[in-house]
Amino acid sequence: MNIISQVRLSEIIGGFGQILPIMVVGDLGVDKYTYGTVNRISPEAPVPVLEVKEQWHQLGLAANVTNNLKAIGVQSTLCGVIGEDYNANIFNDLMLENDLDIQGVLQVSGRSTIFKERVTTKTQQICRVDYEMTSVVDSECQQRMLKHIGQFVDQHSALIIEDYGKGLITKELAGALAQKVHESEKIIAVDPSRTTHPMCYQGVDLLKPNWVEAQIMANKLGYHETNLETIAQILIEKLKLKMLTITLGGEGMALVDTRISSKLTIIPTVATEVFDVSGAGDTTISLIVASLVAGATLEEAVWIGNCGAGVVVGKKGTATVTTQELHQYHKQIAGKLNC
Numbered sequence: 554m555n556i557i558s559q560v561r562l563s564e565i566i567g568g569f570g571q572i573l574p575i576m577v578v579g580d581l582g583v584d585k586y587t588y589g590t591v592n593r594i595s596p597e598a599p600v601p602v603l604e605v606k607e608q609w610h611q612l613g614l615a616a617n618v619t620n621n622l623k624a625i626g627v628q629s630t631l632c633g634v635i636g637e638d639y640n641a642n643i644f645n646d647l648m649l650e651n652d653l654d655i656q657g658v659l660q661v662s663g664r665s666t667i668f669k670e671r672v673t674t675k676t677q678q679i680c681r682v683d684y685e686m687t688s689v690v691d692s693e694c695q696q697r698m699l700k701h702i703g704q705f706v707d708q709h710s711a712l713i714i715e716d717y718g719k720g721l722i723t724k725e726l727a728g729a730l731a732q733k734v735h736e737s738e739k740i741i742a743v744d745p746s747r748t749t750h751p752m753c754y755q756g757v758d759l760l761k762p763n764w765v766e767a768q769i770m771a772n773k774l775g776y777h778e779t780n781l782e783t784i785a786q787i788l789i790e791k792l793k794l795k796m797l798t799i800t801l802g803g804e805g806m807a808l809v810d811t812r813i814s815s816k817l818t819i820i821p822t823v824a825t826e827v828f829d830v831s832g833a834g835d836t837t838i839s840l841i842v843a844s845l846v847a848g849a850t851l852e853e854a855v856w857i858g859n860c861g862a863g864v865v866v867g868k869k870g871t872a873t874v875t876t877q878e879l880h881q882y883h884k885q886i887a888g889k890l891n892c
Contacts, residue, residue: 556820556856556883556886556887557853557856557857557883559880559883559884559887561853562857562879562880562883563880564848565844565847565848565849565853565854565857566625566847566857566876566879566880568847568848569625569626569627569843569847569876570626570627571847572627572710572843572846572847573628573708573709573710573846574627574628574629574630574708574709574710575622575627575628575629575630575709575710575711575712575713575842575843575846576629576630576632576657576702576705576706576709576711576712576713577615577618577619577622577629577630577631577632577712577713577715578615578632578633578698578702578712578713578714578715578721578722578730579614579615579618579632579633579713579714579715579716579717579721579722579744580614580615580633580634580667580715580716580717580718580719580720580721580722581613581614581615581616581631581633581634581635581644581658581666581667582613582614582616582635582644582666582667582668582669582685582719583610583611583612583613583640583643583644583647583666583667583668583669584610584611584612584613584617584669584670584671585608585609585610585611585668585669585670585671586607586608586609586610586611586670586671586673587603587605587607587608587670587671587672587673588605588606588607588608588673588674589603589604589605589606589607589672589673589674590603590604590606590674590675591603591604591674591679592604601679603672603674603679610643610647611647612644612647612648612651612653613667613669614633614667614715614717614719615631615633615715615717615835616631616633616644616647616648616653617835617873618713618715618744618835618838618839619631619653620651620653620873621835621836621839621840621861621873621874622839622843623651623652623653623873624873624874624875625839625840625843625874625875625876625879626876627839627843629653629654630654630656630657630705630709631648631653631654631655631657631658632657632658632659632698632701632702632705633657633658633659633721634658634659634660634661634664634690634694634698634721635658635659635660635661635664635666635667636660636661636662636663636664636665636666636686637660637661637662638665638666640665640666640667640668640684641660641666643666643668644658644666645658657701657702657705659694659697659698659701661690661694664686664690665684665685665686667683667684667685667686667719668683668684668685669681669682669683669684669685670682670683670684685719686719686720687718687719687720688720689720689723690720690721690723695723695725695726698721698726699726699729699730702730702733703733706733706734706737706739707737709739710739710740710846711734711739711740711741711742711842711845711846712730712734712739712740712741712742713741713742713743713744713838713839713842714727714730714741714742714743714744714754714757715744715835715838716743716744716745716746716749717746718746718747718748718749722746722749722753723753724750724752724753727743727753727754727757728753728755728756731756731757735756740758740759740842740845740846741757741758741759742757742758742759742760742761742838742841742842743757743759743760743761744761744762744834744835744838745760745761745762745766745770746766747762747765747766747769747770750773751770751773751774751788751791751792752774752791752792754792755791755792755793756792756793757792757794758794758795758796759794759795759796759797759798759841759842759845759851760788760792760794760796760797760798761797761798761799761800761834761837761838761841762788762799762800763799763800763801763802763834764781764799764800764801764802764804767784767785767788767799768784770788771784771787771788774787774788774791781799781801781807781817782817784799785797785799785807785809785817786815789809789811789815794811795810795811795812796808796809796810796811796812796851797809798841798851798855798858800834800837800862801819801822802822803822804819804821804822805819805820805821805822805859806819806820806822806855806858806859807819808820808851808852808855810850810851810852813850813851818852820852820855820856820859822859822863833862833865833866834862836858836861836862836864836865836872836873836874837858837859837861837862838858839858839861840854840857840858840860840861840874840879841854841855841857841858842854844857844858857879860879860882860883860886861874861879863882863886864878864879864882
């Protein structure tokens with residue numbers, strides 16, 4: 554199978570700056586990276602001693618989708634919930650530093666802002682420390698969020714639900730969002746959580762699980778299947794999807810666009826070097842949705858998302874990709890795929 558042509562890639566990417574903003578709704582948080590070297594084992598316990606060389610913060614969870622959209626020249630509005638705590642201050646500062654809109658972010662007393670710290674060396678991640686609250690947000694908060702989002706929907710070209718299973722995305726909220734977006738005849742896409750029941754996503758246009766998530770979702774729907782095509786058909790039929798993409802890690806990505814055919818297509822991975830997979834899914838869904846809005850077919854959009862993921866897994870931390878990097882990476886791998 555041939556990769557998307559350079560001409561078509563340029564046409565689609567060139568349209569990013571002309572599309573209306575994309576709304577991103579999901580769990581929000583901060584990623585902290587503590588990077589260093591290990592030269593000895595602790596005398597206190599059989600664990601490595603990290604000599605810290607560098608520390609930094611980055612936007613995490615759904616906020617990384619917004620950051621990815623900005624990197625490719627697409628405006629967006631981020632909607633989600635953070636606490637009224639020290640980590641919320643870090644989150645807000647990062648949003649402002651990255652020139653991102655915070656008007657859709659609600660601060661809620663009684664909830665802590667999600668904070669993840671990754672301790673890494675040049676070659677591996679030693680551990681991750683999570684500070685989070687995963688209880689479902691209360692109905693009052695959900696209503697505030699819906700009212701908030703309702704003010705912005707008409708000015709946006711699509712909506713991405715980024716569900717990390719941290720309490721924001723419920724069946725009621727997802728259903729109400731799908732109804733609002735469909736009334737405006739816009740695209741609604743979901744990057745799902747394996748802990749959320751799949752029926753919460755019924756009626757969305759595009760679902761993008763990874764292979765493990767797809768199997769878990771089929772299981773929760775009452776099916777014990779391991780065949781890729783069968784699972785894809787189950788998800789499409791039960792959740793009334795128009796489009797489905799399943800990321801397969803080193804095996805590439807599978808896709809079905811029911812608007813054209815029920816046939817499942819697999820495109821190969823294009824990653825040449827893997828340093829850190831953190832945030833690769835955020836990059837992928839950002840590029841897929843932006844490409845669809847810019848006029849791409851699903852297959853073209855998946856190729857672009859695949860190239861973007863190939864770039865970011867070669868970077869440290871939850872990274873982003875620019876349109877220039879997409880062009881450069883496409884040229885790099887096109888020859889290897891005989892294009």
